[in-house]
Amino acid sequence: MNCLWCDQAIMVDVSWFHFLNPSKPKRLCQACESQLIKISGHRCQKCSRSTTQSICYDCQRWDNDDPLIMNVSVYRYNERMQEMIAKWKYRGDYTLGYAFQHDFANGFQQFFSFIENDTQIVPIPLSTDRLLERGFNQAKQLADFLPLKQNQILERKLTEKQAKKTRRQRLAMKNPFNLLGRINKPVLLVDDIYTTGTTLRHAARILRANGCQKIYAYTLIRG
Amino acid sequence: MPNDIFPLPVEQAHHLAKRFFGKLLLRREIPLSDLNFHQLVSHRYFSPTPSIQKKTFRYICSRCNNQKRSLFGKLPCHVCQVMHTYCRKCIEMGRVIECEPLYHWTGPSPLYPSIPEPCSWNGQLADNQIEAAKRITSAIANQEEQLLIWGVCGAGKTEMLFPGLTKAIRLGKRICLATPRADVVRELLPRLQEAFAPVDIQGLYGGSKDREGTAQFIIATTHQLLRFEKAFDVMIIDEVDAFPYHKDASLPFATERAGKKVSTTIYLTATPRAEQKQAMHRNQLPFMFVPKRFHGHPLPVPKFKMCFSLRKSLATYHPPTALISWLHHRKHQYRQILIFVPTIKLAEKLGDYLQQLLFEQKIIQSRQQVQSVHADDKQREEKIASFRKKEIFMLLTTTILERGVTFPAIDVIVLDAGHDVFDEAALVQIAGRAGRSPQDPTGEVIFFHEGKTEAMVQAVSLIQRMNRRGAKQG
Ligand SMILES: [Zn+2]
Ligand SMILES: [Zn+2]
Numbered sequence: 031m032n033c034l035w036c037d038q039a040i041m042v043d044v045s046w047f048h049f050l051n052p053s054k055p056k057r058l059c060q061a062c063e064s065q066l067i068k069i070s071g072h073r074c075q076k077c078s079r080s081t082t083q084s085i086c087y088d089c090q091r092w093d094n095d096d097p098l099i100m101n102v103s104v105y106r107y108n109e110r111m112q113e114m115i116a117k118w119k120y121r122g123d124y125t126l127g128y129a130f131q132h133d134f135a136n137g138f139q140q141f142f143s144f145i146e147n148d149t150q151i152v153p154i155p156l157s158t159d160r161l162l163e164r165g166f167n168q169a170k171q172l173a174d175f176l177p178l179k180q181n182q183i184l185e186r187k188l189t190e191k192q193a194k195k196t197r198r199q200r201l202a203m204k205n206p207f208n209l210l211g212r213i214n215k216p217v218l219l220v221d222d223i224y225t226t227g228t229t230l231r232h233a234a235r236i237l238r239a240n241g242c243q244k245i246y247a248y249t250l251i252r253g
Numbered sequence: 254m255p256n257d258i259f260p261l262p263v264e265q266a267h268h269l270a271k272r273f274f275g276k277l278l279l280r281r282e283i284p285l286s287d288l289n290f291h292q293l294v295s296h297r298y299f300s301p302t303p304s305i306q307k308k309t310f311r312y313i314c315s316r317c318n319n320q321k322r323s324l325f326g327k328l329p330c331h332v333c334q335v336m337h338t339y340c341r342k343c344i345e346m347g348r349v350i351e352c353e354p355l356y357h358w359t360g361p362s363p364l365y366p367s368i369p370e371p372c373s374w375n376g377q378l379a380d381n382q383i384e385a386a387k388r389i390t391s392a393i394a395n396q397e398e399q400l401l402i403w404g405v406c407g408a409g410k411t412e413m414l415f416p417g418l419t420k421a422i423r424l425g426k427r428i429c430l431a432t433p434r435a436d437v438v439r440e441l442l443p444r445l446q447e448a449f450a451p452v453d454i455q456g457l458y459g460g461s462k463d464r465e466g467t468a469q470f471i472i473a474t475t476h477q478l479l480r481f482e483k484a485f486d487v488m489i490i491d492e493v494d495a496f497p498y499h500k501d502a503s504l505p506f507a508t509e510r511a512g513k514k515v516s517t518t519i520y521l522t523a524t525p526r527a528e529q530k531q532a533m534h535r536n537q538l539p540f541m542f543v544p545k546r547f548h549g550h551p552l553p554v555p556k557f558k559m560c561f562s563l564r565k566s567l568a569t570y571h572p573p574t575a576l577i578s579w580l581h582h583r584k585h586q587y588r589q590i591l592i593f594v595p596t597i598k599l600a601e602k603l604g605d606y607l608q609q610l611l612f613e614q615k616i617i618q619s620r621q622q623v624q625s626v627h628a629d630d631k632q633r634e635e636k637i638a639s640f641r642k643k644e645i646f647m648l649l650t651t652t653i654l655e656r657g658v659t660f661p662a663i664d665v666i667v668l669d670a671g672h673d674v675f676d677e678a679a680l681v682q683i684a685g686r687a688g689r690s691p692q693d694p695t696g697e698v699i700f701f702h703e704g705k706t707e708a709m710v711q712a713v714s715l716i717q718r719m720n721r722r723g724a725k726q727g
Contacts, residue, residue, distance in 0.1 A: 123326060165328055
């Protein structure tokens with residue numbers, strides 16, 4: 031096995047511990063793995079940001095009517111993560127996404143142990159243009175790492191570039207999603223990154239307006 | 254384009270040929286409407302070629318020639334709804350995936366102007382340059398397959414090319430000068446544009462302004478050549494011994510593919526590798542040796558300075574005391590100082606330390622005059638430019654500045670010259686940074702070390718041999 035990031039051969043650990051835990055194939059070498067920083071310690075209960083407050087300043091600004099119960103993220107955003115995301119998502123290196131599989135699946139067991147068994151995963155969709163360009167949806171790939179039923183019930187309305195907008199502009203934007211059906215089960219929204227939380231809340235709002243009661247979000251990175 | 258205009262009128266075909274000839278492109282790299290593009294394909298102006306070749310036990314990427322299993326990926330292709338193989342190696346240039354072919358231009362070849370007086374350079378070649386220049390010119394005129402020019406650092410290899418380039422352009426040939434480093438493209442582009450003012454010249458590197466690569470004369474990083482195929486009549490490969498060629502097999506592959514079937518390749522080097530020396534020795538590679546610098550002065554010979562516990566002090570990011578005392582006592586205080594260190598971290602941390610120290614000791618007037626630079630430095634270009642403008646007095650660098658860049662009056666230091674990153678070729682190149690200008694043709698080169706290595710000894714002996722041969726040539 032070679033490291034998915036630097037392509038160095040990964041030394042296989044043949045200790046009995048590894049032998050008893052064959053389920054964890056190494057995807058990154060030690061050096062590259064150490065560049066990814068997991069969120070640890072105190073975090074905002076609503077959005078997973080590292081903070082000593084129990085609800086961070088940004089989250090206090092959401093009105094009482096927040097459609098999202100909470101977001102959990104696995105990693106912090108840093109330079110290496112930025113490079114990896116660029117290659118994985120923008121360049122379309124699907125295979126690189128497996129570098130996150132283990133931590134993403136583990137994080138789910140750790141943080142969503144309470145979640146109802148009939149919860150459905152809704153990956154945040156890409157626009158058709160983006161999907162044709164990249165060939166896959168990175169949120170869908172992340173969802174595939176989790177042991178819950180998926181329901182691709184959302185669709186993007188427009189193709190404007192999200193990345194270039196300021197927080198204000200994004201907040202003010204109309205809901206970019208269409209709902210293709212109804213869900214009355216709890217929903218776990220899955221996406222690669224939580225930046226301001228606006229996109230996820232747009233998705234949550236339209237789901238709630240159509241009868242969905244409990245909506246959580248699970249993202250790879252807290253931006 | 255309406256269908257009945259095919260075959261295309263000459264002018265229109267020529268216009269398209271100029272844009273697309275000699276390249277291997279993804280559909281998304283060809284900015285034409287679907288309708289126009291499909292017409293051009295059906296009339297064979299563009300021809301598709303499989304982008305990923307499937308062999309019995311392996312894949313081959315048709316763009317970068319990657320054949321390493323771990324550098325191919327599979328993805329559930331949304332367009333085709335099946336798993337498709339793609340190349341991970343060259344993905345930064347846009348993903349090559351098996352369901353999308355690569356296209357090359359199979360319409361008429363473009364014509365490049367034969368300019369009667371392309372060279373606007375007024376300088377004079379030195380005697381020792383003239384002979385090499387003649388040899389290059391005849392290789393180009395006679396369409397010889399290859400020629401290696403082995404010239405010491407500072408021999409003036411770029412100027413030696415001028416008569417040959419002039420000849421090539423007069424003959425309407427298309428030329429590519431490839432170098433492993435973007436810094437060198439940035440340095441050469443304005444120089445060559447000035448020397449060949451009537452010629453269309455473009456520079457290609459990651460993030461360059463020019464993107465198209467349609468000019469008659471292209472200066473490119475080797476990496477950019479991955480988009481070319483059978484495009485050039487004359488290929489000039491700068492620094493053929495440089496590290497990236499050896500590290501990445503796709504680069505020699507790309508340079509070879511970029512030349513037309515009948516073409517001339519000129520290799521330039523100051524420090525040929527063993528395999529090149531062997532090829533020269535066996536008469537498999539015609540070559541010409543230029544042992545003298547263009548200004549006629551010998552190469553500066555590095556001095557060794559042994560420092561006990563050098564690595565210990567560098568580990569805590571402190572300079573050896575010998576360096577500080579040299580700083581105060583060196584002969585030519587006006588010269589700028591270029592310091593090579595083995596690691597990025599050391600460049601940064603030691604830079605901070607020296608910045609403070611030199612400021613306190615009033616060797617510099619502002620802290621900005623000491624800087625460090627390395628490959629990942631976002632301000633790398635600015636720093637090199639301001640060192641050249643003498644706004645920076647002391648520059649600490651990793652091996653990225655070992656070649657290609659020229660500063661007129663500097664002293665050169667290597668800290669921990671015994672470190673693995675400094676092989677013989679690197680040390681020769683580093684020493685070659687000093688004494689480049691005819692106004693200040695000497696310069697100190699000092700290797701601070703904690704124990705001589707074979708590389709250090711060999712580097713010095715090579716420099717001395719070159720100087721002896723240069724002196725013999727008179
Ligand atoms: Zn928060
Ligand atoms: Zn490739």
